[in-house]
Amino acid sequence: MDEALLRSLIPASIGVLVRRGADFAAAEDAVQEALVEALRTWPDHPPSEPKGWLVTVAWRKFLDATRADTARRRREVRVDAEPAPGPGAAVDDTLEIYFLCAHPSLTAGSAVALTLRAVAGLTTRQIARAYLVPEATMAQRISRAKRTVSGVHLDQPGDVATVLRVLYLVFNEGYSGDVDLAAEAIRLARQLSARIEHEEVAGLLALMLLHQARRPARTRPDGTLVPLAEQDRSLWDTSMIAEGVDVLQRALAHDRLGEYQAQAAIAALHADARTAEETDWVQIVEWYDELVRLTGSPVARLNRAVAVGEADGPRAGLAALAPLAPSLPRYTAVAAYLHERDGDLPTAARLYAEAARSASNLAERDHLTRQAARLNTARPR
Template structure:
């Protein structure tokens, strides 16, 4: 049985049940139950019409779950006499399901969980393991999310920008448990790009592909963090890079620049350099200028300062960094790097040690501690 293919059918089947009269929460539960049954029933091979099979089983499970309620019995009578459709097209329904799961009334964590469950077709257990929380906690989070959007019209206009933000959050979680969330985010973003056909979603997809291409080179055999400048570029996935660049170029040609396109352009310039010395830092600074104009983000200002340090020298980089709020994450680490480039080794060592204390992850803390120790040993 192709598990990925089964998961890909989930949003379309939910859409069919909703159009037949099921509320979203009940439809999602019924489809999940049907998927569990399919995992067993299809062990020896999928039926000729997998989508039709899932619709039939899920609809029966929905009716069974609501047969005791009079209102649900009325709905059952109304729809039971209707013949099964020959096809169950789900393109528009899938896009609406994206919108529903990323509804503005939901917080980021709830939107991510609901998207992975309803659109991605992942089980509650898989999502819980991916986010390192108990399955019961994740089940409660998903149930609350479904209650929140229970009365939202399934065909109401949605905001693709919010969907992109949710998918970007999923991508940044990377890999935990038995689910590769980065790969799942790429799969869902491909789907969204096809459905929405807008250049900024294409830019997000390009950004994901370009970052994902460097994944195997980011960590050493013992899990240590390897910064971009020190990565073995022969380990980068050139196929993903080529695809990302191709998608980005097509998006940029539409001349409606967005922040994900600008981020992808920066990632593409890094990917284009076969050696770190070949990096076009001047053009990267220009793209950071574009990105800053779009977002006015403190994090972008920080990254731009580091890029200026590479393009125009560490003194210029430190001057740009002085204009960034010191409370911005990784500000101290950036200052340490630029001071080291400027030859202020004592200051750099102290700043690396300070940055290590502020690090948000163990690999990052270890890397910064080693940087401080390296300088002190010279």
């Protein structure tokens, strides 16, 4: 059974039910029930019209739930002629479902969870495991999100930037639990890119591909982190890099630069270097200048300080770091690295240890602790 095909039909199927009169929450629940039925029956009896089958079964599930609930909720629902199996509605609401799940009234966490549920087709249990939270907690979060957007009409304009931000958050969630959220974000970005011609959609897809291509080299067999400069570049996925660069070049050709294109350009320069020493840090600084101009992001300024330290020397990097707030995530780790490059090992060791204490995950904490221990061991006593 083609599970990728099945999951790609989810948002369009939800859209059909909503246009027939179901609210978003009820439509999403019905499609999820139809998915369970599909997983059970399709391997032995694949339908000739997958979308039509999914829509028909979901509509029946919705009607059954509505009929059972009518007396309590006192709600009229159109239950006339049940649509026959077929290819479904001519209107494809996939893009509108993306926009709905990234509605500005939702918090970032709720928007991500709802996108994973309604667009990606993941179960509540899978999403909870990916976030490392109890299933009941995630169920409540998704339920609240669905209630929030249930009154929003599909024909209301959506914000592409918000959708991209949600997909970027999905990608950055990492690889916890039994769901590879990075791979899932790439799948969704491909789907979105096929439905809307937008240079920043392409830029985000390129960025994801270029980062994902380096994934096999990022950790050792024991799970410890490998810094970019020390990675075995023969492990990088060259075909994924080539695809990412091609997508990026086509996006840049529109001459409407955005933040995801700028980030992808930086990632492409890293991917293009056969060794760490061959990295074109001068160009990377220039791209960070563009990114800072576009976003004003303190995180972009922090990363720029690292690039300046590589291009112009560690003292120049420390000077670029100085105006930034020490409370920024990774500020202390960056300061430690630049001080080490400048030869101030006692300060670097102290800062690495300080950064380890505030690290957001175990792998990063372990890496920073090892860096501090390495410098303390190297220092003369």
